[in-house]
Amino acid sequence: MTRALVIGGTRFIGRHTVAELRDHGYDVTIFNRGEHDNPFDDTGVEHVEGDRTDDGDLADVAHAVSPDVVIDCVAYQPRDVRAATRIFDDVEAYVYVSSGAAYGEEAIPKREGETALCECSDEQATDDSADSYGPRKAAGDRAVFAAAEDGVNATSVRPCNVYGPHDYTGRVDYWIERVSTHDRVLVPGDGTNVWHRAYVEDVASALRIVAEEGDPGEAYNVGDRRATTLDELVEGIASVLDESVEIVHTGPRELAAGDIDPGEFPLYRDYPHLLSTAKLSGLGWEATPVESALEATVEDYVESERDGSEHGPDREREERVLGVLDTLA
Template sequence: MRLLILGGTEFVGRAFADEARSRGWEVTVFHRGRHPAPAHVTVLHGDRTAPDGPAALEAGEWDLVVDTWRGAPVHVRRAARLLKERARHYTYVSSRSVYAYPAAPGLDEDGPLEPGDPDSTDTAYAGAKRGGELAALAEFGDRALLARAGLVLGPGENVGRLPWWLNWVARGGDVLAPGPRELPIQYIDARDLAIWCLEAAAEGRSGAYNLVSPRGHATMGELLEACVEATGAGAELRWVEPELLTAAGVEPWTQLPIWIPPGELHSIMHQATVAKAVAAGLTCRPLAETVADTWAWQRELPGRQPAGTEHSPTGITPELAAELLSRGH
């Protein structure tokens, strides 16, 4: 199988490259050269936003294309138009952010969507991802797979949400744990995302699929307990009620990564329906495996922290955490 990845050097794209190589596929990555390419792949360089950026894609044939682009949709359409006669199938890694806000709990793939324009130069995330979907569909039609991922975790995570928690727990002592402990969370390991997408693409699947773990797969308590186990630091989780955190002005998701208190936003983020993907073979590895493997990768990084992106969490300060712990107890 010949696979072209538009991207392929960081986190999700690299997970696709690693998985495809493990299957013995021929892998080509097209990227700007800002990060090292995976081993044993063919490398094409280009900036798809430049006037002559996709020139390296003007020759060659592939069975499958995977596109991880998160920017302006016009660049998805430009690449897809260039490849549609020389590639059998196109997978666009999209997002559950394409659903119109507020998305109802348990929403499936037929829910109302944000407006999008396949020729737009706008980079606002939700509209850009929906526009990217429309761009893929415009050029590949029923040969396009739309992978609507939610929160993505696992080794290589360059956003730094799970790495932030692992570093916090690894320092030991009392750790502020945002409650309730039984709060459900949904996510997908980047490796499971890659496995499912590559198998679905090889089978010729098309259309949209929600891709996160099934409801009931994990809780906030299980996540943080797995961090304690993986780091072996002897940290003590001190659970604090969400009402106290909200009253103190703590920002969910940014100051306490992954955590969103019960309510509308939690329902949107952590109560997706994934029955369609599960019926098509989606399986998710245990949370403890994702956490342990992320810590093993993270320990090899300078300072044990990824370089980060524009979406990286700010994190709560030790001083505020101590104050909230004293109030909570």
């Protein structure tokens, strides 16, 4: 049986990756600090506690587990990737979870090896802010490429905005909450904004497939087969909930009445963000239909104790904007 080590493994992408690997016959160990509930207690998944930023801890788990495959879900600084590719330099596959945010050039779509990556300064490389996230992920990709040149079987997977069951980011939760509790949902712009999303189970399957079939030194984008607009997301949520909702479009001038910046709305950006997934599909990967993925996402939210109202602009400010729009109508 192939031994897999998942660095992370209990929250979101890592949790689904563990399930994906187990479903395909892997013997799985997770390695993390143990700060979150372990959904794999009493399931045969071994848990080794340690700090992945501590090279000694990482070397200890490498020795204890002797994995064939390493999936690195929580490498947030380039030094994390350099350390991991050095310590796991003899594994059959090391797969780094990068991000579509690593791309530093706006292009439609963004393609591996063609669209330029973010630059990363020395200061950004050791930062932990949201502003440096893309540059840090891009520097991690470059560390993967350098390791592959030295003979390490290292690859990179770049998801766009990941959603699905157990999503703790609240990005889709916000829209589910609005649809489930209000008849009118405020959407910035004209609703055609596209910020490519990736269903979490598809990200997990991509990580496994790249580990099995990917070429060292290569990066692979992952995202929904059909990218949906913000309007289509809201309409899809309403369909799953069997709710009737009025989508109200608004521009920056009207939003100013509620002191709202369009960027406050989750999953909104001015310029479309779209990744090509042809390279990953060439390895045999297939995406889950958006309708099925969204149904599972909404059902998980309904069954959870999460409250998406804490994300995005608060409803009181939105109501002020709706009032202005009603006056202008």
